[in-house]
Amino acid sequence: MATLEPLDPSQLPEPVDVSDNSRALSMVKEVIDQGPFEDTWSSLSEYRVPRWYRDAKFGIFLHWGVFSVPAFGSEWYSRHMYLEGSREFDHHRAEFGDQKHFGYKDFIPSFTMKDFDPDEWANLFRRAGAQFVMPVAEHHDGFAMYDTDRSRWSAARMGPGRDVFGELMAAVDRSWLIRGASSHRAEHWFFMNGGAKFDSDVLDQRYVDFYGPAQREEVAPNERYLEDWLLRTVEVIDKYRPQVLWFDWWIEQPAFEPYLRKLAAYYYNRAAEWGREVVINYKEKAFKLGSAVYDIERGAMGSINPEVWQNDTSVSRNSWCWIDGQDYKSAPGIVAELADVVSKNGVLLLNIGPKADGTIADEERDLLEKIGSYLTRNGEAIYGTRPWKISSEGPTDRPSGSFVDQSEPAYTSEDIRFTTRHDAAGEYVYAIVLAPVADGSVRIRALGTGSGLMTMSVQSVSVLGVSEEPKWSQAWDGLEVDLPSDQSDLFGPVVKVVLAPDGSSA
Structure with missing residues (x-):
């Protein structure tokens, strides 16, 4: 059995009171009212994809977080460890003990990122040929990688004890790359609900602000949760000014629709204030055609798409985060995927998964260096085409379609x-x-x-x-x-x- 130091409840920061959102929501409305975009699909359809993004072709995605401590299964460990009958459930009990006494929160002290060097990372991404960098701001597990004022459960206050997201964004600037951010917060509504079905720490009232609503997937998120989702996303926009904003699939739930319109209008209007051109990536049918950029997970188009699109994929077939036993793709296979995407009017967002100590695995470094070597020689056929x-x-x-990268042609x-x-x-x-x-x-x-x-x-x-x-x-x-x-x-x-x-x- 693994021996990790669990979370000491006495060392927890004080909870953050986010019960009154009226002032923050008024600010959002004010920005929307000032234009140029309104929170209607007809107005948002006037959006145009910026040339810098059409020309960029290649970005780096990063799935980093507490899930890299157990490093087992995938970045969905925090969900699966509470689902009885799953591999992760059995693994967790064998390695760490009962979920009531050692839950997901107890991995946080071991998530140190002690060897994290943001400038070294940004330089590696630049050598790889990436034009923009998209770290996860918050994954489904509810642990923010940025310095949030809406939760105590963040890398800035716990674990690393530093704003690793902000530090990486500053390093990205210094390397003349473009900032991005991804939000997987929507799924947190239900993500830990397995732990509400048996005696686990998900039911411990002391940690309810971390484990979240833990509601059933069949239940639409309520207004308070949707407001919190909106304001957390607005916080990332205003604090870090990303020029690409990526969302995972669950925002396609009908309850999110009016909040998506508000978010898009807010983001596009803020970008107009900054004098920057920005991109929103979405899956499925969450946004109306032409109001943002369509993204296919681990996917491909069958032919040339008239509108620019994006394929988000990973260097590994079996996980987005760092785990033991990665099934890595080959460098020629990734380059072929990039060429296929670009030939069909797409952009490739390639993910890596840093370790809990803040380092990037040698295998992933090697893949990025080989891709960069190829693009140094042949980038003329990719960038700006x-x-x-x-x-x-x-x-x-x-x-063509989603999840088609499980074998290499x-x-x-x-x-x-x-x-x-x-x-x-x-x-x-x-x-x-x-x-x-x-x-x-x-x-x-x-x-x-x-x-x-x-x-x-x-x-x-x-x-x-x-x-x-x-x-x-x-x-x-x-x-x-x-x-x-x-x-x-x-x-x-x-x-x-x-x-x-x-x-x-x-």
């Missing part, structure tokens, strides 16, 4: 994703090959004269990151490119094709 006429060619299908050198860009010098098409090329040449069928896609002639062909000009020829059935010898044995090459109007010199 737009979808081409088609997104892809090749024999390997990638399933066996891509071949015939599997290609396309992006494009325009500037004063001309139009470019990038053919991103998703696997190393074994025989020294690649045939790009979409760029053949018989594809029906080539309304402009090929002016020149090059391979990104290679100074040597390749030999190439265009035929009815494809563009054949002989690759230089110094190709990566890990990633496929990226072929850059410069197009010229018909009649121009080739």
Whole structure:
């Protein structure tokens, strides 16, 4: 059995009184009333996705929190440890004892983040090629990673005893990246309800402000909870000014609808005051089309989407937070996922899970460094691009929808994703090959004269990151490119094709 020091109730900070929200709600209404956005879907539909986000293509997500102390199962440990019959329930009793005497709260003293170095983290994310950073502000467990005035249960007052969220945001600024924040607070309404079904510390009145309502999923959240959700989110907006705000799925519950409109109008109006362009990410149908950016969890589109969208996924298949026994994806698989997303007008938000001591696992560092190395060489085909006429060619299908990343497609050198860009010098098409090329040449069928896609002639062909000009020829059935010898044995090459109007010199 593990020996961890449980929480000492005598050392708890004093509870925070949030019974009267009238003044804070009046402030929210005042910001909404001042415009330019009203809290109506018709007004919010006037929102436009900023160019910086369309160009960014790649961000880092972070699931960090108390759940990294038990490091078992997933970031849902705080729920599953109270569900009789689950692996986590049995594991908890075997390792830590009865949930009445050692509950989830008792992991907090061991969540120290003693080796947390925010500037080192931000520099790693910058080397990885990320353009924005999205730490979890509060997960379903109700433990805030930021300095909140609405709860004593936060990293600023307990565990690390510091505003780790704020420190990371400041480091992100220093690295010239963009701040983001995710809120998973909505799900806290029901998240610990398993512990209300037997004699556990969830029923201890001393900790009710942590374990939350612990209500049944079938019961809609009441107005007081919804107001608290709104004001906690407003607090994150005003204290930290994130330019991306991400929400998990449960906000699609009908009870949240008027509060979502208020939140979006408030955020967009605050951003107008700051002179910043911002993004809200949502799942399912929580927001009306065009009022925010649609997000697919561990997902993919089947084809080019007319509106920019986002895929949030993780370096691990089996957990978003740090656990023992991660099932990691490969660096080439993540790069292929990035290329697939970008070719279909999407942005990839890639998650890592730091440890309880504030360090990032070597395996996750290695993945980020490899992705960064690839983007240093081939980023021209990713950043600032737009979808081409088609997104892809090749024999390997990638399933569309949510939760489709549990296995890695066996891509071949015939599997290609396309992006494009325009500037004063001309139009470019990038053919991103998703696997190393074994025989020294690649045939790009979409760029053949018989594809029906080539309304402009090929002016020149090059391979990104290679100074040597390749030999190439265009035929009815494809563009054949002989690759230089110094190709990566890990990633496929990226072929850059410069197009010229018909009649121009080739």
